[in-house]
Each structure stands twice: as structure tokens, then as C-alpha cells.
Amino acid sequence: xxxxxxxxxxxxxxxxxxxxxxxxxxxxxxxxxxxxxxxxxxxxxxxxxxxxxxxxxxxxxxxxxxxxxxxxxxxxxxxxxxxxxxxxxxxxxxxxxxxxxxxxxxxxxxxxxxxxxxxxxxxxxxxxxxxxxxxxxxxxxxxxxxxxxxxxxxxxxxxxxxxxxxxxxxxxxxxxxxxxxxxxxxxxxxxxxxxxxxxxxxxxxxxxxxxxxxxxxxxxxxxxxxxxxxxxxxxxxxxxxxxxxxxxxxxxxxxxxxxxxxxxxxxxxxxxxxxxxxxxxxxxxxxxxxxxxxxxxxxxxxxxxxxxxxxxxxxxxxxxxxxxxxxxxxxxxxxxxxxxxxxxxxxxxxxxxxxxxxxxxxxxxx
Numbered sequence: 001x002x003x004x005x006x007x008x009x010x011x012x013x014x015x016x017x018x019x020x021x022x023x024x025x026x027x028x029x030x031x032x033x034x035x036x037x038x039x040x041x042x043x044x045x046x047x048x049x050x051x052x053x054x055x056x057x058x059x060x061x062x063x064x065x066x067x068x069x070x071x072x073x074x075x076x077x078x079x080x081x082x083x084x085x086x087x088x089x090x091x092x093x094x095x096x097x098x099x100x101x102x103x104x105x106x107x108x109x110x111x112x113x114x115x116x117x118x119x120x121x122x123x124x125x126x127x128x129x130x131x132x133x134x135x136x137x138x139x140x141x142x143x144x145x146x147x148x149x150x151x152x153x154x155x156x157x158x159x160x161x162x163x164x165x166x167x168x169x170x171x172x173x174x175x176x177x178x179x180x181x182x183x184x185x186x187x188x189x190x191x192x193x194x195x196x197x198x199x200x201x202x203x204x205x206x207x208x209x210x211x212x213x214x215x216x217x218x219x220x221x222x223x224x225x226x227x228x229x230x231x232x233x234x235x236x237x238x239x240x241x242x243x244x245x246x247x248x249x250x251x252x253x254x255x256x257x258x259x260x261x262x263x264x265x266x267x268x269x270x271x272x273x274x275x276x277x278x279x280x281x282x283x284x285x286x287x288x289x290x291x292x293x294x295x296x297x298x299x300x301x302x303x304x305x306x307x308x309x310x311x312x313x314x315x316x317x318x319x320x321x322x323x324x325x326x327x328x329x330x331x332x333x334x335x336x337x338x339x340x341x342x343x344x345x346x347x348x349x350x351x352x353x354x355x356x357x358x359x360x361x362x363x364x365x366x
Contacts, residue, residue, distance in 0.1 A: 020276060020315060022339055027311035027323060028260050029056040031064065033336030035329030037119065037126035040093025040133070043232070044070050045327035046262055046306040047100035047353070053260040053310065054355065055204055063204070064112040068127070069197065072177045072184050073103045078234055079140040079173045087144030091137055093129060094232030097262040097306060097353035098213055102235060105208045107184075108197025114188035121180060126329075132180035139176055143169040212359060213239040215351040216247045218293045223366050228351060230303040239351050244289050246363060248346060251309070254358035255322075260310045262353040263324065263345075267305040275333025278319070278341035288346050295347070303350040313339060 031052040036045045048065045055063055074095055082091045103109075118127035187196055195203075220226040225238035242250070254261050267277075283291070295301035311323030322345055324338040 022313040022315055022321060024323070025312045025314060026255055028255065028258055029053060030260065030308065030310045030325050031056070031062060033325060033330050034067070034327050035126050036067075036327045037124070037128060037329070039071075039118075039127035039129040041067060041071055041095075041127060041129075042327050043095035043097060043264070043306040044074070044100060046308050046325075047097045049308045049325060049327070050097070050260055050262040050353070051100070051104075051204075051206065053308065054206060057258055057260070058205060066110045066112045066115050068115050068118055068181050069107075069110050069184050070100055070103050072181045073107045074099050075136065075177055075181075076170070076173060077103070077106075079136075079143075080170070081234060082140055082144045083169065085144070087141065089144075090231050090234045091140050091144070092232065093133055096213075096230075096233050096235070096237070096264060097351075098211075098237040099235055101208050101211060102237070104201050108199070108201040109204075110185055110188055110195075110197050110200055111190055114185050114190070116182040121182060129180070132176070135180070136173075136176050139173055143172070210356050211353060212356050213237065213351050213353050214242055214247055214250065214359075215239040216242055216244040216289070216292065216349070217296060218289060219297070223364065228303070230350065232303060240364060242364070244292060244346055244349075245285070247349070247352065248342070250354075250359055250363050251322075251345075251352055252312070253360065253363075254354050255309065255312055257358060259355055259358040260308055261358075262306060263309045264303055264306045264350045264353070265345075266301050266303065266348040266350065267307075268300075268302065275338045276321075276340075277338070277344045278321075279343050279347075283343045283347065288343070292347055301348060307338070309345075309352075315339075 031049060034045050034049065036042055044067045048067055048070065052063050052065060055061055075093075078091060078095075082089045117125075119125055122128050122131060184197065187194055188200075189195075190200065215226075215228055217228075220241050222241050222243055225240050227233065227236045227238050251261060292301065307327070308325040309322050310325055313321045313323055315321060320342045321339040322342070324340055326333055326336055326338055328336065330336040
């Protein structure tokens, strides 16, 4: 979730020189690469990029939607959940693709220029949560404990409310969000018209309920929904469980039919140095499901990043790769684009999030 590069030793992971060439088999339209910088908002950047690609697919129009609007609203929802759970829930910067859709359904969305530019409120040119994350967690966790009713102003000068009422503590948290991320507009101008975030979202011609999260684990039955037990999925939204080969077939069919796919998974290891990730030897297809589950159970495989899969390519040896847009700026990978091998995707996918129209109904049945 955060732009931190994790190094985990995987004996069978190999990296290919940046000189390696690829032949594009299928490439669906995407918007420009963004940079989440010093913020744990990959889920936000990747999923809004996915929404932008869906708009491109449906209408051909290009939008630059506002990640900080989603972050502001989502972090308030996360804080509310934490307090109502009396502190027994995750409070962090991380999230999931369905968070973005829930925010847009509830609050709407605005274009990028309707809010302060990311990082501008803290003297940076890109999103920077280095101070915000600590202040936010401190304020929210204080109200989540319920052990005290008063507290002096914190180091940032933002005073805590003296009474633990819903309005009182929400005002305190909102002040933190607005100070560091930016205040969400009630109305704004776009291409000569005035919108609210809700009315603007309505113009995008997206059915926000027409999307599905798919996953693949053996500790729950296949062909049923369950909530993935991952620290960043605090909304407890379910995913539909499928065998990994079935999930991969759906992924391929979606891309081939013009759909992009939001991908949540594990990017532990330094594949980012050249934007190419593959395994040295071909994994036994009969064992991948078992390996996935074993590594999930022992924490070798985690959920730590979200990106956008938009295409399929092959290398000079005919090996299949997925073309992936990341949110670490153009200075990493191949100008922000990654090539991830089929086995790498199989072994490191926590979930995929895509339009239901891209999924054949028979694929969701045994």
C-alpha cells in the first residue's frame, strides 16, 4: 500500500535485463502514469486509473480524476469504522479497489484540479503523507480507545474535541484530513459547468455496482464469496473465490475483449529495478494453487500493492507477460510500465477487480 520496496528472498525469482524486448499482443487504452510518491495510496491511484480506463473504453473520453478526494473521504470512513469498532480495526493508509468504488457511490468524485495538488499543502510537489500518517493515526486511535475525554492540542496544533460525540471527534479527524490532504469541494467548475461531486460522478456513465472482485484461495470453498483476511481490507467487502486457473482465464478473456483489470497482490522483492518480473524456471501448474496457499498462510505472499493490468505481451522466447501500469511515476520500470510473467501473476495475485460484463457467467459456476 505504501511506496516502500520490500526485499524478500525468493530462490526461484529471476530478473531480466532492461534490454529485454517484448511484442505486444493486446493493449487496452489507459490514462497517463501517476506518482503516489510518499503516500500509501496505490489502491487509490490504481483504481482511479482503472475507472479512467473504463471511461475510455465506454466513451473514448479522457479524465484525470482526483485521488486526494477519494483519500479524504475513505480515511474518514476508515476512522468512523475504527471508532465504532471501539478501536478493534485497522487504521492505516492502505485500502483496496472496492474502497474507491464505495467512496464514489457514496460521495461522488471530482477532477484532479478541483482540489489542491497532492503534496502542495505540505510543501511538496507530489503526495507526501510523512507527517500526516502519524497525526491521523494518533487522532483516530485516541477516539477509538474511549479511555479519555479530553486532551490538549497535538504537535500539529490541531486540538482534540473535549467531548466524544460523533460530531465532535469527526470534526477533529476532518480537520486533520483537510489540513494535509485538502478539503473536498462541495461544488466546482468543469468545462464551463458547475457540478457537485455526486452530479459529476453521474456524468461518467459508470454503473458502480457492475463490478466484481475475484480471488483464489483454498482455505475457503470455491464458487462462494468470502472476505479476504488482509489488513488493508477493513471494509470487509467480499470477493468471489475461484480456482487460480479459472481466475487467470477470466483475466485473459477480459483483456482480450478490451477490458482493463485492477490487480491487488504482492510485489515483494526488487522486480521494480527494471520493470520485469519472472521466475527462473516454469512452475508446476499442478502445484501453483498449493504454493499460493502455503505462501499466504506463512506470510511469504501478502497483499501489499494495487496496480492496473491493461495488456498482454510476449518476450523473444514466446513467454507470456502481462502489461501493468504502476503508480510510482515514470522513473521506475519502463516509464511506469511493468511486465509481469504469467507465473508471477498466478502466484502473487490476491484479487482482481473488473467489470462484470467482462466475466462470462459460466465461469462463475463449477
